[in-house]
Amino acid sequence: xxxxxxxxxxxxxxxxxxxxxxxxxxxxxxxxxxxxxxxxxxxxxxxxxxxxxxxxxxxxxxxxxxxxxxxxxxxxxxxxxxxxxxxxxxxxxxxxxxxxxxxxxxxxxxxxxxxxxxxxxxxxxxxxxxxxxxxxxxxxxxxxxxxxxxxxxxxxxxxxxxxxxxxxxxxxxxxxxxxxxxxxxxxxxxxxxxxxxxxxxxxxxxxxxxxxxxxxxxxxxxxxxxxxxxxxxxxxxxxxxxxxxxxxxxxxxxxxxxxxxxxxxxxxxxxxxxxxxxxxxxxxxxxxxxxxxxxxxxxxxxxxxxxxxxxxxxxxxxxxxxxxxxxxxxxxxxxxxxxxxxxxxxxxxxxxxxxxxxxxxxxxxxxxxxxxxxxxxxxxxxxxxxxxxxxxx
Amino acid sequence: xxxxxxxxxxxxxxxxxxxxxxxxxxxxxxxxxxxxxxxxxxxxxxxxxxxxxxxxxxxxxxxxxxxxxxxxxxxxxxxxxxxxxxxxxxxxxxxxxxxxxxxxxxxxxxxxxxxxxxxxxxxxxxxxxxxxxxxxxxxxxxxxxxxxxxxxxxxxxxxxxxxxxxxxxxxxxxxxxxxxxxxxxxxxxxxxxxxxxxxxxxxxxxxxxxxxxxxxxxxxxxxxxxxxxxxxxxxxx
Amino acid sequence: xxxxxxxxxxxxxxxxxxxxxxxxxxxxxxxxxxxxxxxxxxxxxxxxxxxxxxxxxxxxxxxxxxxxxxxxxxxxxxxxxxxxxxxxxxxxxxxxxxxxxxxxxxxxxxxxxxxxxxxxxxxxxxxxxxxxxxxxxxxxxxxxxxxxxxxxxxxxxxxxxxxxxxxxxxxxxxxxxxxxxxxxxxxxxxxxxxxxxxxxxxxxxxxxxxxxxxxxxxxxxxxxxxxxxxxxxxxxxxxxxxxxxxxxxxxxxxxxxxxxxxxxxxxxxxxxxxxxxxxxxxxxxxxxxxxxxxxxxxxxxxxxxxxxxxxxxxxxxxxxxxxxxxxxxxxxxxxxxxxxxx
Numbered sequence: 001x002x003x004x005x006x007x008x009x010x011x012x013x014x015x016x017x018x019x020x021x022x023x024x025x026x027x028x029x030x031x032x033x034x035x036x037x038x039x040x041x042x043x044x045x046x047x048x049x050x051x052x053x054x055x056x057x058x059x060x061x062x063x064x065x066x067x068x069x070x071x072x073x074x075x076x077x078x079x080x081x082x083x084x085x086x087x088x089x090x091x092x093x094x095x096x097x098x099x100x101x102x103x104x105x106x107x108x109x110x111x112x113x114x115x116x117x118x119x120x121x122x123x124x125x126x127x128x129x130x131x132x133x134x135x136x137x138x139x140x141x142x143x144x145x146x147x148x149x150x151x152x153x154x155x156x157x158x159x160x161x162x163x164x165x166x167x168x169x170x171x172x173x174x175x176x177x178x179x180x181x182x183x184x185x186x187x188x189x190x191x192x193x194x195x196x197x198x199x200x201x202x203x204x205x206x207x208x209x210x211x212x213x214x215x216x217x218x219x220x221x222x223x224x225x226x227x228x229x230x231x232x233x234x235x236x237x238x239x240x241x242x243x244x245x246x247x248x249x250x251x252x253x254x255x256x257x258x259x260x261x262x263x264x265x266x267x268x269x270x271x272x273x274x275x276x277x278x279x280x281x282x283x284x285x286x287x288x289x290x291x292x293x294x295x296x297x298x299x300x301x302x303x304x305x306x307x308x309x310x311x312x313x314x315x316x317x318x319x320x321x322x323x324x325x326x327x328x329x330x331x332x333x334x335x336x337x338x339x340x341x342x343x344x345x346x347x348x349x350x351x352x353x354x355x356x357x358x359x360x361x362x363x364x365x366x367x368x369x370x371x372x373x374x375x376x377x378x379x380x381x382x383x384x385x386x387x388x389x390x391x392x393x
Numbered sequence: 394x395x396x397x398x399x400x401x402x403x404x405x406x407x408x409x410x411x412x413x414x415x416x417x418x419x420x421x422x423x424x425x426x427x428x429x430x431x432x433x434x435x436x437x438x439x440x441x442x443x444x445x446x447x448x449x450x451x452x453x454x455x456x457x458x459x460x461x462x463x464x465x466x467x468x469x470x471x472x473x474x475x476x477x478x479x480x481x482x483x484x485x486x487x488x489x490x491x492x493x494x495x496x497x498x499x500x501x502x503x504x505x506x507x508x509x510x511x512x513x514x515x516x517x518x519x520x521x522x523x524x525x526x527x528x529x530x531x532x533x534x535x536x537x538x539x540x541x542x543x544x545x546x547x548x549x550x551x552x553x554x555x556x557x558x559x560x561x562x563x564x565x566x567x568x569x570x571x572x573x574x575x576x577x578x579x580x581x582x583x584x585x586x587x588x589x590x591x592x593x594x595x596x597x598x599x600x601x602x603x604x605x606x607x608x609x610x611x612x613x614x615x616x617x618x619x620x621x622x623x624x625x626x627x628x629x630x
Numbered sequence: 631x632x633x634x635x636x637x638x639x640x641x642x643x644x645x646x647x648x649x650x651x652x653x654x655x656x657x658x659x660x661x662x663x664x665x666x667x668x669x670x671x672x673x674x675x676x677x678x679x680x681x682x683x684x685x686x687x688x689x690x691x692x693x694x695x696x697x698x699x700x701x702x703x704x705x706x707x708x709x710x711x712x713x714x715x716x717x718x719x720x721x722x723x724x725x726x727x728x729x730x731x732x733x734x735x736x737x738x739x740x741x742x743x744x745x746x747x748x749x750x751x752x753x754x755x756x757x758x759x760x761x762x763x764x765x766x767x768x769x770x771x772x773x774x775x776x777x778x779x780x781x782x783x784x785x786x787x788x789x790x791x792x793x794x795x796x797x798x799x800x801x802x803x804x805x806x807x808x809x810x811x812x813x814x815x816x817x818x819x820x821x822x823x824x825x826x827x828x829x830x831x832x833x834x835x836x837x838x839x840x841x842x843x844x845x846x847x848x849x850x851x852x853x854x855x856x857x858x859x860x861x862x863x864x865x866x867x868x869x870x871x872x873x874x875x876x877x878x879x880x881x882x883x884x885x886x887x888x889x890x891x892x893x894x895x896x897x898x899x900x901x902x903x904x905x906x907x908x909x910x911x912x913x914x915x916x917x918x919x920x921x922x923x924x925x926x927x928x929x930x931x932x933x934x935x936x937x938x939x940x941x942x943x944x945x946x947x948x949x950x951x952x953x954x955x956x957x958x959x960x961x962x963x964x965x966x967x968x969x970x971x972x
Contacts, residue, residue: 037771037772090457121548152675152936175436191548215410220937310549311549375855404937
């Protein structure tokens with residue numbers, strides 16, 4: 001424990017062996033000390049190596065400061081020495097839960113610089129993959145949020161679904177987590193036979209399973225007591241911090257790149273953006289569940305509308321983006337991803353800057369943490385939705 | 394929720410779901426006892442078709458984490474009635490799977506179809522050095538490479554594959570026509586030497602190796618032996 | 631009433647046998663309930679649980695025990711060595727002690743104290759001292775918070791536990807545990823033989839909830855809270871000392887389930903009014919019935935763990951002081967009134 005400062009006129013009670021107990025009575029009242037506590041970098045609630053330094057008064061958090069950077073892997077610098085195909089393999093890995101959406105963003109940026117028209121079929125498949133990736137990501141957070149609140153079953157249920165989805169995505173892409181399926185100018189290769197059937201089947205299963213999560217958690221009185229009104233985020237604060245994705249939608253702001261700046265074929269599809277108004281942990285969780293349903297809607301539309309044709313364009317051996325700069329926004333599962341690509345005409349980017357949703361989301365966390373209880377911190381961290389690799393890059 | 398529900402009903406609903414799950418069979422796969430069925434595109438391990446490799450170094454150059462090690466030497470090949478040619482000989486081809494990030498770029502860039510993905514994944518080692526697979530080990534993985542899956546409805550096969558299929562078909566037709574002509578002519582058709590090491594093939598089959606794998610191994614052995622013969626002949630002169 | 635099978639001569643033999651039996655029951659109970667938790671929890675989560683050890687993982691817990699034995703025993707430099715080393719023992723011993731008064735069948739108890747229920751509740755409350763000692767001595771902030779939460783939880787939940795038991799004591803008119811079973815055997819509700827659990831449904835609910843809280847079982851596992859406090863007071867423990875804490879948790883489930891069985895579910899009788907055969911057959915049957923009831927109650931505890939998220943410490947306290955304790959007092963008033971009335 002920390003040393004006790006003798007106050008004038010105070011009485012210090014004898015403590016344990018070798019040290020004074022931090023209890024002091026002065027002016028008839030108990031003098032307490034704030035306790036400094038490091039949550040992380042190794043802590044189960046921070047999923048990864050985020051560190052939150054908090055000052056506690058009893059169980060109430062007085063100050064909170066997230067310390068980021070433990071997982072900095074220098075992605076942006078690495079990208080300067082990699083050609084575009086290699087970047088796609090790398091970009092998979094900084095937010096390992098939104099692998100496909102990330103590689104899509106990079107490919108879109110290069111294609112925009114090159115003024116490439118991507119074959120229709122490739123664009124539809126890109127949407128299909130993005131939405132399945134979104135569901136994969138949300139399933140992960142549904143499970144881990146339950147786990148952090150002490151409900152240990154949802155995580156097993158959601159991983160059961162994740163396994164199934166990953167299995168058929170693997171049949172097309174060869175990867176379970178790092179798909180590396182997008183290429184500048186299209187996709188690596190077309191879907192294998194039977195993929196669409198598996199996808200249709202899984203979409204139907206997923207709908208019923210989504211109801212199971214609602215049944216297991218949403219109606220649960222303990223769950224509601226733990227999450228309703230906890231970590232309520234105001235829409236203006238959220239916008240000020242640049243919070244995006246489900247965390248923003250829970251506050252009532254329906255900003256979604258798929259609607260405001262559609263890419264691929266999102267403008268031909270009916271994109272629904274579920275919105276809640278309270279901005280608390282409960283709403284953030286409900287938005288996640290609703291987004292799975294919305295993604296399933298999109299997936300079914302892709303099943304209906306997928307055109308025939310090639311998925312690739314004939315590309316030169318080395319892809320070189322012409323000189324210039326572009327900024328592409330995509331709606332990643334956790335929020336808006338931004339890819340600022342500056343090219344000097346070479347085969348590697350001159351600069352590749354990424355805006356990642358997790359980074360902005362985590363900046364807002366102290367606003368929610370200060371004044372809440374330690375137990376609520378877990379409910380807040382679990383529902384702000386960030387991936388540490390995405391924060392640090 | 395439309396109507397305010399009875400307090401505790403949410404708790405009971407959850408209890409009902411876990412109870413129902415308990416009664417239904419579990420989805421767990423008993424892994425070491427039951428092997429997973431992996432799709433042919435799975436990126437498990439990289440196999441090397443050594444005979445196809447021309448030491449062009451594209452894979453090693455394109456690898457994002459530089460985990461492919463290639464050593465080669467030049468060798469002169471005498472050509473009858475002409476001047477000698479030089480060609481590249483592959484001395485070492487190794488992939489360090491401890492470094493590899495399984496992106497598949499090497500397989501994709503290989504212009505001569507020397508690298509393939511195999512879904513095999515059980516090659517964990519206690520010593521990290523063992524994870525560097527030399528070309529012999531990479532060649533063995535070749536036996537586990539599955540054929541590529543057919544494509545989904547509405548897909549357009551890549552042009553080079555289309556061309557390859559057309560060429561193969563044409564070749565088969567020509568061969569058939571030749572055989573037919575030979576049969577009609579009554580003469581003995583020129584027996585095509587089976588390009589495999591018959592002895593090894595027989596032994597492997599006897600040992601219980603699947604015929605396809607055995608044939609592939611025997612073929613590799615034959616090609617190797619032939620190359621050695623060529624080299625020896627070259628050395629003699 | 632039957633006397634204990636351990637009422638033997640000479641005294642040293644009786645004592646030795648009693649000590650051995652208590653230890654054995656403690657270990658077997660903990661291992662069986664531990665296995666039950668492994669399997670039931672797994673199947674509720676759509677998985678299989680341990681499958682390898684011997685057959686369907688029945689050897690898993692003994693194997694875990696062996697593994698724990700081989701682990702290095704690490705004591706942090708800043709820890710208070712004596713208290714740290716002693717804490718697991720303090721957590722385990724009360725469990726063994728309480729076993730002494732629990733009746734597992736006709737005559738199958740080690741000793742019949744006149745104030746058996748009082749002794750059982752008092753002794754099981756000592757377990758938390760181990761939690762507090764561990765939390766304090768580990769020199770770890772997470773452990774300290776876990777220990778303090780554990781202590782706060784005990785103070786607020788010992789009360790509803792005792793209140794619920796007190797209502798049964800009023801009903802049965804005895805503090806002796808075998809006495810309560812026998813009294814329950816003769817209990818009728820409007821002429822129908824009935825276990826106490828049905829008219830005392832409030833008491834049963836109170837007892838069960840309070841037992842969960844006292845055991846720090848989900849949804850009241852704030853002192854352990856692996857996603858907040860990283861196992862709380864157990865954070866710094868390794869090897870056998872850690873195993874002792876786990877053992878005391880599982881044994882605690884057995885003990886409180888056994889207490890609930892005695893108080894509310896008719897003890898070793900299949901149903902009040904339904905007798906058991908005399909002699910050894912009756913003992914075996916009684917033991918099986920008691921243990922079956924204990925396992926059912928433990929399975930319900932596991933079921934709750936599989937389904938519910940954890941509550942928050944302040945919510946837990948509010949539940950105790952503003953709901954459970956008033957309810958417990960009301961329950962006593964009702965029971966006492968009914969007892970006087972009929």
